[in-house]
Amino acid sequence: MTTPFFPPPGPATFALVDANNFYVSCERVFAPRLRDRPVVVLSNNDGCCVARSEEAKALGITMGQPFFAVRALLEQHQGVALSSNYTLYADMSRRLMTLIGQYSPEQEIYSIDESFLRFSGCDHWDLTQRGRELRARVLQGLGLPVGVGLGATKTLAKLANRLAKQHPDFRGEGVCNLQELTPAQQAGYFAGLAVEAVWGIGRQWSARLQQQGLATVAHLMRADVPTIQRQFSVVLAKTVMELNGISCLPLEEAPPPRQQIIASRSFGQVVTTFDLLSEAVASHTARAAVKLRKEGLQAGLIQVFIATNPFKPEAPQYHPGATVPLSIPTADTTRLLRAARVGLRHIYREGYEYKKAGVILLDLAPVGAVTGDLFAPPQRATSARQAQLLAVMDDINRRWGRGTVRYLAEGLAQPWQMRRGRMTPRYTTCWDELPQAGG
DNA sequence: TCTGGGGTCCTAGGACCC
């Protein structure tokens, strides 16, 4: 048994470490031709730009911009657009998080490319220097550039990370430690930061805050907390306190139990018939069920939704959803497929051009933790044979790739599948796709 | 022609119960 780690009481410093342009940086590690030129990584269906190299940002390409709108510009500057290669990014992320975790026993993995660390009882350490070391280590070990922000709360660490990446005073080192600045120095930087630079403040709230004359971080910091809570919400009130160094958001070292599992996709082409929609819904359901079993969970409820294309407002719009309770909580794909089909029958209408479909699994609980309903008529639980079959299918698909064995309900030709024409190899997880050196 | 996917939390309002 390992000795549990008890953080010493008292004030702590939080660090936020995140990779610069993570998806693009992952691609560049294995393809030197991508260096020093504009590169974007596209969302599913090759739809939007979700990651941009510095050169692409300099061309004015924004986050989430549709690819078709920037395609010509990119070509004009010898730029490259890639489909997203999540297998590669997930594997690089795993390695990145392992390395970062070596710098503190208290780590929260916040997203695919971001991690918080907490340093408590480390007053004698030069954390800025530790940050520099971490950065050099990740660059050497993985080839990924990261930024490090340090502050008294998670929100301040995020803000420091922003300064580390963008402000000329810190950009060179890629590390910003707010803890070693005087209040006057901090105030100077905060007066130069727009309020939407703060973690948790998006477009809507930023517009409302500006109307009230709270345009910069320095303004927001001095706002009256009860007023903010009344006019916005308790979430924003906590943000204001965090900006003042009062820690309200704890480090979440273990991920909180999951509330839902979503599987959805836009179609590569428009779908109108029930049968094709049903194939797509079945395929999403099977994918969600695999995730469910992988995490040892059961679902009590499945939601099905379909939608027309919101970017074609001249066409008739329709985006219904249906909720179908499972008679007993299950992780059995067969049962989920049946329930999803019932839901789809309820909401399908002819005469619409559908662009997207998906399912959401809800009421999740660990297998074995579900209490039976004493008064409900007895239900046949998933048999041992069925459970074995599912386990074998999952195993085959894990080993030989997703979709090697699948349900006929998912269709064979699958004309609705997403476009994905610009994929790079899965360099680190697939023997057939290892990077090659030389000729 | 062409516009992502997967999450969380909070709030308001209605149904229902006692």
Next chain:
DNA sequence: TCTGGGGTCCTAGGACCC
């Protein structure tokens, strides 16, 4: 004639994040 109030649960919608 006169028609409460508080609690809980659920859902939809809106905000945010990466």
